[in-house]
Amino acid sequence: MEKVTMEQLPELFEAIALQYKENADELCKMDSKMGDGDLGLTMKKGFGGLPEIILTMEESDFSKKIRKAGMEMTDLVPSTMGMLMGTGISYGGKALTGKTELDAEGLVLYLEGFAAGIVKRGKCSRGDRTVLDCIGQAGDDARAALNKNQSASLAEVCQAALDGAKKGMEATKSMVPKYGKAAVHANVSQGIADQGATAGLVMIQGMADYILK
Amino acid sequence: MEKVTMEQLPELFEAIALQYKENADELCKMDSKMGDGDLGLTMKKGFGGLPEIILTMEESDFSKKIRKAGMEMTDLVPSTMGMLMGTGISYGGKALTGKTELDAEGLVLYLEGFAAGIVKRGKCSRGDRTVLDCIGQAGDDARAALNKNQSASLAEVCQAALDGAKKGMEATKSMVPKYGKAAVHANVSQGIADQGATAGLVMIQGMADYILK
Amino acid sequence: MKKIMNQAENYTDDMLKGIYAVHGDMVKCAANDLRCYCTAQKVPGKVAIVTGGGNGHLPLFLGYVGDGMLDGCGVGGVFQSPSGKQIYNITREVEAGAGVLYLYGNYTGDVMVFDDAAERCDMDDIETRSIVGADDVNSSADINVRRGVAGIFFMYKAAGAKARAMGDLDAVLAAAQKAKDNTRTVGFALTPCIIPEKGEPNFELGENEMAMGMGIHGEPGIWNGPIKTADEIAKESCDTILKDMPCAEGTEVALLLNGLGSTPLDEQYILCNSVIEYLKTKGVKVYRSWVGEYATSMEMAGASITICKVDDELKGWFDEPVHTPFYTQI
Amino acid sequence: MKKIMNQAENYTDDMLKGIYAVHGDMVKCAANDLRCYCTAQKVPGKVAIVTGGGNGHLPLFLGYVGDGMLDGCGVGGVFQSPSGKQIYNITREVEAGAGVLYLYGNYTGDVMVFDDAAERCDMDDIETRSIVGADDVNSSADINVRRGVAGIFFMYKAAGAKARAMGDLDAVLAAAQKAKDNTRTVGFALTPCIIPEKGEPNFELGENEMAMGMGIHGEPGIWNGPIKTADEIAKESCDTILKDMPCAEGTEVALLLNGLGSTPLDEQYILCNSVIEYLKTKGVKVYRSWVGEYATSMEMAGASITICKVDDELKGWFDEPVHTPFYTQI
Numbered sequence A, B: 001m002e003k004v005t006m007e008q009l010p011e012l013f014e015a016i017a018l019q020y021k022e023n024a025d026e027l028c029k030m031d032s033k034m035g036d037g038d039l040g041l042t043m044k045k046g047f048g049g050l051p052e053i054i055l056t057m058e059e060s061d062f063s064k065k066i067r068k069a070g071m072e073m074t075d076l077v078p079s080t081m082g083m084l085m086g087t088g089i090s091y092g093g094k095a096l097t098g099k100t101e102l103d104a105e106g107l108v109l110y111l112e113g114f115a116a117g118i119v120k121r122g123k124c125s126r127g128d129r130t131v132l133d134c135i136g137q138a139g140d141d142a143r144a145a146l147n148k149n150q151s152a153s154l155a156e157v158c159q160a161a162l163d164g165a166k167k168g169m170e171a172t173k174s175m176v177p178k179y180g181k182a183a184v185h186a187n188v189s190q191g192i193a194d195q196g197a198t199a200g201l202v203m204i205q206g207m208a209d210y211i212l213k
Numbered sequence C, D: 001m002k003k004i005m006n007q008a009e010n011y012t013d014d015m016l017k018g019i020y021a022v023h024g025d026m027v028k029c030a031a032n033d034l035r036c037y038c039t040a041q042k043v044p045g046k047v048a049i050v051t052g053g054g055n056g057h058l059p060l061f062l063g064y065v066g067d068g069m070l071d072g073c074g075v076g077g078v079f080q081s082p083s084g085k086q087i088y089n090i091t092r093e094v095e096a097g098a099g100v101l102y103l104y105g106n107y108t109g110d111v112m113v114f115d116d117a118a119e120r121c122d123m124d125d126i127e128t129r130s131i132v133g134a135d136d137v138n139s140s141a142d143i144n145v146r147r148g149v150a151g152i153f154f155m156y157k158a159a160g161a162k163a164r165a166m167g168d169l170d171a172v173l174a175a176a177q178k179a180k181d182n183t184r185t186v187g188f189a190l191t192p193c194i195i196p197e198k199g200e201p202n203f204e205l206g207e208n209e210m211a212m213g214m215g216i217h218g219e220p221g222i223w224n225g226p227i228k229t230a231d232e233i234a235k236e237s238c239d240t241i242l243k244d245m246p247c248a249e250g251t252e253v254a255l256l257l258n259g260l261g262s263t264p265l266d267e268q269y270i271l272c273n274s275v276i277e278y279l280k281t282k283g284v285k286v287y288r289s290w291v292g293e294y295a296t297s298m299e300m301a302g303a304s305i306t307i308c309k310v311d312d313e314l315k316g317w318f319d320e321p322v323h324t325p326f327y328t329q330i
């Protein structure tokens, strides 16, 4: 797949939703240990709602469609990760201003915008043991792949993003939680990946499922 | 023993208190089944306090001393049976106006007065399955013994009272409870003696322990 | 036993010390006895209203002592009566020349204690009248032997308003009687409470079981069984009340939705909604509702539903402002 | 699960229906959304104060919407944030030309939601300021990441009084900040609560065990162990607070003794007495106390102790009368 068109957007998000459906229990279990146990449910509900939101939305601009969809998602699941992911999508969409489809460069911009949205909403930095460590790394590695080869395909950039997401998630295993309910569990978090970062990887995996299929 | 003197009053009530001490658990158990389970405790506490109350009271009139002691007992244990027994003692004492000691006739008057006090305070009638059925019968039989033999001894009258108390208590086994928390247990009460009547017998038994010893 | 306390035997007195420490501007004790709880704002010439009963039901009973409601309250140990002497001492403190109404719940021990106090007052030429709350429909078919539960709130409110308007003793009694005649309660329990000195639950209910009609000391109700939904509980309770006290279509009622102690306010409002909706289907209109903890059993879970048929006079009494340390209505 | 409710997923909405049915004269919803809870008595020209958070803490948060306190509240599902859109819709409804203060508890999700709403308002040229309650001493050594618990009551009271006196937005924010700077809370739990949709306890504690420092959603505290006496709990809690916020001898404080849901009022007053007595030994004088359920966790047992150092200005704000459907002070 060389690009994701306006018409294909619902399918892209359908693939992500499917990933969350499969990983919901696992995410809940992780969040139970380090937080309040709702993460899988909110991700499933939030991403599960996106295809329908996009399908029924009256909006002809590619970038704006994604922006608005992200905002609607925050209203659907206004938990920490719901806000972060919705804001990320919204900012990712904003970064696509002027585009009419998602190509290789678009994916890089989208992921960088997504990460910027997380920083905006979460007031967090890399290394704080959050979803940002996953998505940020995915964006970095996607950008690096494009820098290395200006004509890299969407698939190539997507593969780089997926590898980066995995790396970023892995890196959280040695980080100390700073935010939210997990902060009080700081001592038991070592060696375990941050649940938000894990949820970030699930999203990138879902995108890759669709783009690389 | 031909009479109980002013000086012997504390000992008389000491004997009653001893009976309640021995029967407290049993009374609590009975009350647990048919009420709130406090009967043994309140009787032990109320009668247990009487010897001291009588000893420390500044009152030189025999009748008034008993009247006041009963009133003080109601303040010490203001539960249903605490009120009834305290009022009974008080009315029993009132019936002894003019006497300076408890003789055979005195015991009859005391028990009749006691029963009248219960009726006054409890607004109950014979047959309502209460402590009245025990004490009332004790008074009746004591009176009958004296009627039969005007020169009956205190011991003879007391024995009649004790027999009457037992009979009265037995009779409650077939009565239906009308008052208090027990009324809602009406169906399970058949064949079991009323706990208040049982407590009444304990009191008469204590008196007999002292008078017949 | 999960109780925040010091020695169990000091439970009631430690509680009272806290109450006097916090509300010392509004209440005081009589006869140097913590358990003789009196208003600190005596109104000369007003009929005084005195209540009392066992502790463990806060804000009942003492919580209603204050402006526009009661003048004194005898505080017994947990689920134990105060003494006649205490009621007498309170009466002496609060009576203000217009006589005293004894208004309390219909429990044998309490009746005896208040009768005893009334006799003592009689010797002092203090005029008293007595009336008991007996609103718990499920406790007996005989209206005269029913237990008094949360519905006494409406009696306090009516009598308090009448007394505040300087009605005489008979008028105050009549106001209480009018509220009583129109008030019915149905309650149910989900979990027991623990009497501090006993240290164990005062009854047992299976996991997911409720007891319909259970009393506020754990007196047995009419059935135990699996918990019903709020809608079902509302229907059953209202049906019981309406059968006992028919309400023609168009009747207006005051509603008291009372939590027994550990039932969240959330659930009380859920049940309240169910009750209001169900009454609507019967053509009964709720004039005003009170939702919250008005008569509890320490940490017992459960609730009670009290309905009082109101006319303009009762509405007026119920709408009167009151101000006590535990209950303020403006 | 012993809950009085209908379908678990309707828990919050059924509760809200009950609340609107009972208090429809004082509150209403915005945008046709039950969860956008607003005062029905808008005051033109007054700074509006909006709060919000997860349901399950009644009377927190919505209970403080009313005269002299707050103007709107976003109601989330049980222990879930409301949405930014809801906060935005509430803000649009209650803003009265003088700007809006967002005053809520310091939980990540809520912070994000209110920030989101503030951005939406910015686009509409509605001026907002934000401040979070973060009074729970045991939740972190870092004062900025502490959780917000019952102490927010004092912030509501201060900001509400200032707004009612027609202070401008910065003045209202400053009042909230002043209350915040002087307020500290320590809480503890004895039993868990049950989230309706989950149907099981949200944590476990052994028989006779308590958890010191536990949060109002069951967040872990600093120790779990056998229940201590009221005196011991009071001492430990006050020591924690006084270490974090030293109070010189002669300091006057406001005291909020808050029950978490199923702790009887009796025990709250017992603990209050212990706290007042202990503070006395430290030369700290309690100016005024509030005892009762101000911020709960449904049927969780336990309590919290909040101390706010007061000067004449704070005293004035705290003594101001307020009137909401859930809290009236005259």
Ligand SMILES: Nc1ncnc2c1ncn2[C@@H]1O[C@H](COP(=O)(O)OP(=O)(O)O)[C@@H](O)[C@H]1O
Binding pocket: A031, A035, A036, A037, A038, A039, A042, A079, A080, A081, A082, A084, A118, A121, A122, A123, A124, A129, A130, A131, A132, A179, A180, A181, A182, A194, A195, A196, A197, D108, D109
């Ligand atoms: N301030 C923050 N900035 C970015 N990410 C955050 C922040 N706080 C928490 N997170 C992420 O959110 C995850 C928890 O999400 P979620 O379960 O929705 O939180 P909660 O249930 O505590 O509101 C964490 O694992 C972390 O990755």
Ligand SMILES: Nc1ncnc2c1ncn2[C@@H]1O[C@H](COP(=O)(O)OP(=O)(O)O)[C@@H](O)[C@H]1O
Binding pocket: B031, B035, B036, B037, B038, B039, B042, B079, B080, B081, B082, B084, B118, B121, B122, B123, B124, B129, B130, B131, B132, B179, B180, B181, B182, B194, B195, B196, B197, C108, C109
């Ligand atoms: N009105 C009454 N008149 C006489 N006796 C009564 C009356 N009501 C109850 N009793 C007696 O009191 C007994 C219960 O006493 P007690 O345990 O003190 O009552 P409670 O704990 O319910 O207040 C009953 O068994 C009965 O004998």
Ligand SMILES: [Mg+2]
Binding pocket: A031, A035, A036, A037, A038, A039
């Ligand atoms: Mg979570």
Ligand SMILES: [Mg+2]
Binding pocket: B031, B035, B036, B037, B038, B039
């Ligand atoms: Mg008993």
Ligand SMILES: [Mg+2]
Binding pocket: C261, C262, C293, D259, D261, D262, D263, D264, D265
């Ligand atoms: Mg409670």
Ligand SMILES: [Mg+2]
Binding pocket: C259, C261, C262, C263, C264, C265, D261, D262, D263, D293
């Ligand atoms: Mg409660």
